[in-house]
Amino acid sequence: MPITTCVFDAYGTLFDVSAAARQAAAETDHREFAARWQQIAVDWRLKQLQYSWLRAVTDTHDDFWQVTQDGLDWALEAAGLQEDQALRQRLLDLYWELSAYPEVSDMLARLKGSGFATAILSNGSPRMLEGAVRSSGLEEMLDHVLSVESVGVFKPHRSVYDLVGKKMGCKPAEVLFVSSNGWDAAASSGYGFNTAWVNRAGEPVDRLPWRPDEILNDLSGIPALAARL
Numbered sequence: 001m002p003i004t005t006c007v008f009d010a011y012g013t014l015f016d017v018s019a020a021a022r023q024a025a026a027e028t029d030h031r032e033f034a035a036r037w038q039q040i041a042v043d044w045r046l047k048q049l050q051y052s053w054l055r056a057v058t059d060t061h062d063d064f065w066q067v068t069q070d071g072l073d074w075a076l077e078a079a080g081l082q083e084d085q086a087l088r089q090r091l092l093d094l095y096w097e098l099s100a101y102p103e104v105s106d107m108l109a110r111l112k113g114s115g116f117a118t119a120i121l122s123n124g125s126p127r128m129l130e131g132a133v134r135s136s137g138l139e140e141m142l143d144h145v146l147s148v149e150s151v152g153v154f155k156p157h158r159s160v161y162d163l164v165g166k167k168m169g170c171k172p173a174e175v176l177f178v179s180s181n182g183w184d185a186a187a188s189s190g191y192g193f194n195t196a197w198v199n200r201a202g203e204p205v206d207r208l209p210w211r212p213d214e215i216l217n218d219l220s221g222i223p224a225l226a227a228r229l
Contacts, residue, residue, distance in 0.1 A: 001173040003194065003226045006111050007146075007164055009179035010122035013198055013219075014104050015132050017045050020094035030087055033079075040075045047071035049181075052123055052154040061152045063125040068095060096128070100136040103220045108141035110223040117168060119144035121161070121177070123154050144168060156187030164193075176226050178219070185212035194229050196222065 011017050018041045024030050025037035033040070048071035055061055072091060076082045111118055119142060122129055126147045133139055144167055151159045164175055172192030179185045183206050185197035190210035197205075197212035198219055205211060214225060 001171065003116065003176045003229045004174040005117040005119065005164070005168055005170045006176045006178065006222065006226050007119045007121050007168075007193075008177075009181060009184055010120050010124050010129060010132065011098075012045070012180040013178060014100055014120065014138070015098040015136065016101055017041070017098065019099045020091050020097075023094055024087065024090050027090075030084075030090070033081060033084070033087055036079055040079050040081075043075035043078055044071050047074045056154045056157055059153075061154070063149060064123045064154075065125050065128055067123075068092075068128075096131040097135040098132050100138065101219065103218055104136070105138065105141070107219045107222055108138060111226065112141055114223060114227065116223075116226055117143050117170070119146055119164065119168060121146045121164060123148050125149055155184055158191060161188055161191045161193065176222070176229060178222060182206040182212065183208065186210045189213060196225060 008014050021037045021041035021044065025034040048068055051067045051070055055067065069092065072088065073082065076088060081087060108118055120129060124147060126149060129145050129147055133142065133145060146163045146167055148154055148160050150163065153159060165171065175193045176196065177188045177193040178196045178198060180198045180200060182197050182199065182203065185195045186206055186208045187210065189195040189212055195212045196214040196216055199215050200218060
């Protein structure tokens with residue numbers, strides 16, 4: 001069955017989750033942070049994901065903005081910067097304006113020009129996703145922006161992947177799902193989507209019952225992949 005619909009994870013896939021920390025580090029007001037921003041960014045992202053999984057398996061859902069703040073608070077405390085409330089607020093403000101990766105706009109334009117439906121499927125709250133899409137200028141390139149908030153549980157719960165068919169009227173076999181998270185690409189493959197893992201960091205494949213169908217270095221090859229499948 002040919003691909004009709006291309007669905008993307010948001011954070012780390014379309015939007016650079018390190019951009020907030022990188023920008024804050026470049027500002028003269030945060031010199032101590034600048035010396036260790038890369039590790040803080042890694043810790044922030046890891047805790048953000050871990051807290052989403054733990055909330056899913058313990059049935060204690062809260063929206064992704066709360067999880068994002070909790071992850072940042074852990075990362076700042078681990079770096080000994082938990083007392084710097086101005087830094088914390090600056091990082092949170094910047095997270096609403098994350099930049100898209102350089103190839104994203106052209107890639108989505110090529111998909112739309114070829115007749116594919118496009119969407120985001122994300123853990124992000126609707127307001128977070130609206131801010132990221134608007135700040136990156138991607139509004140006209142996406143047919144749907146789907147948030148887990150409509151089902152009240154984070155990925156990789158199957159009810160999240162169900163949203164694609166319910167909202168876009170397509171079968172799993174018609175979908176190319178793209179994520180920078182290896183576990184997300186693997187779980188969605190198990191769900192029945194065609195999948196591509198954008199492995200920018202060259203990480204090993206996660207040891208899970210399923211594997212991504214394709215592994216790419218960036219998003220530029222997605223239009224050709226969608227046309228080939």
